[in-house]
Amino acid sequence: EAVIRFDRARKEYPDGTVAVHELDLEVREHELLVLVGASGCGKSTTLRMVNRLVEATSGRVLVEGRDVATVDPVALRRRIGYVIQDVGLFPHRTVGQNVATVPELLGWDRARTRTRVGDLLELVGLAPATYAGRYPHQLSGGERQRVGVARALAADPPVLLMDEPFGAVDPSGRRRLQQEFWRIQRELGTTVMFVTHDVDEAVRLGDRVAVFRRGGHLEQVSDAVTLLAR
Numbered sequence: 343e344a345v346i347r348f349d350r351a352r353k354e355y356p357d358g359t360v361a362v363h364e365l366d367l368e369v370r371e372h373e374l375l376v377l378v379g380a381s382g383c384g385k386s387t388t389l390r391m392v393n394r395l396v397e398a399t400s401g402r403v404l405v406e407g408r409d410v411a412t413v414d415p416v417a418l419r420r421r422i423g424y425v426i427q428d429v430g431l432f433p434h435r436t437v438g439q440n441v442a443t444v445p446e447l448l449g450w451d452r453a454r455t456r457t458r459v460g461d462l463l464e465l466v467g468l469a470p471a472t473y474a475g476r477y478p479h480q481l482s483g484g485e486r487q488r489v490g491v492a493r494a495l496a497a498d499p500p501v502l503l504m505d506e507p508f509g510a511v512d513p514s515g516r517r518r519l520q521q522e523f524w525r526i527q528r529e530l531g532t533t534v535m536f537v538t539h540d541v542d543e544a545v546r547l548g549d550r551v552a553v554f555r556r557g558g559h560l561e562q563v564s565d566a567v568t569l570l571a572r
C-alpha cells in the first residue's frame with residue numbers, strides 16, 4: 343500500500359530549471375525509502391513536494407491517498423515530520439521545549455507532553471534528566487540531530503521526511519546515528535523518505551533505494567541488498 347505516490351510529478355522552477363522530471367514513484371507503508379544521487383539532481387525538491395514546501399508544476403503528489411495540492415498545508419504538515427541537515431532547532435528554547443513544540447501547538451496537556459518528551463529523548467539516546475534543560479548551543483552536532491529527530495517524531499507522524507539529516511556529523515557519530523535511526527524506524531514503523539548523496543548510507547539504511555541522475559530523472563529503484571551485491 344502506497345503512503346506517498348508521485349504521479350508524473352514535475353517541478354520546474356521559475357527560472358526554467360527542471361529540478362524533477364515527470365516522476366513516478368511510490369513509498370510503501372512502513373518502508374524506509376532512500377533517494378540517492380549527486381548534488382543537484384532533484385532529491386530535495388522531490389522531498390519538498392511531499393510536504394508542499396515546493397508545489398509540483400504538473401502531475402500529482404498523493405499522501406495517504408490525497409492530492410497534497412488540495413489538502414490544507416497545516417493539516418498536511420501535522421502528518422509529516424521533517425528533518426534537515428542543520429536541523430533548525432529554536433536556539434532560545436531548551437531541548438525539552440524544542441521537542442514539545444508540536445504537542446504544544448496541538449494543545450496537549452502538560453503531563454502528556456512531558457511524558458512524550460521524556461520518551462522521545464530516551465528513544466534518541468539523550469537522557470531527559472541530563473538533556474531536557476540544555477540549549478542547542480550546549481550540544482554536539484550529533485546530539486542536535488538527535489533532538490531534531492525527536493522533535494520531528496513528537497506527534498507520532500505517519501510520514502517522516504529526512505534531508506541529509508546526518509550530513510554534518512563526523513563519520514563515527516554518523517555511523518552510530520544511522521544504526522540508531524534504523525532501529526527507531528523499525529520500532530515505530532514510520533514511513534520514511536530519506537535523502538542522501540552518500541551511497542554507503544543509502545544501502546545501509548534503505549529498504550529500497552531510488553537512484554536519481556542529473557536533470558531530475560529517476561534512474562532506478564532497487565532493493566538495497568541488490569545494490570550492495572554490486
Ligand code: ADP
Nearest residue numbers: 355357359361380381382383384385386387388
Ligand atoms: P539535490 O537535493 O539533489 O541536491 P535539488 O532538488 O536541491 O537537488 O535541486 C535540483 C535542481 O534544482 C538543481 O539544479 C538546483 O540548482 C535547482 N534548484 C533548487 N532549488 C531551486 C530554486 N528555488 N530555484 C531555482 N532552481 C532551484
Ligand code: ADP
Nearest residue numbers: 436438439442455456457459460470471474475
Ligand atoms: P517549560 O517552562 O516550557 O515547561 P521546560 O524546559 O521545563 O520548559 O520543559 C519543556 C518541555 O520538556 C515540557 O514539555 C516538559 O514537560 C519537558 N521536560 C522538561 N524536563 C523534562 C524531563 N526531565 N523529562 C521529561 N520531560 C521533560
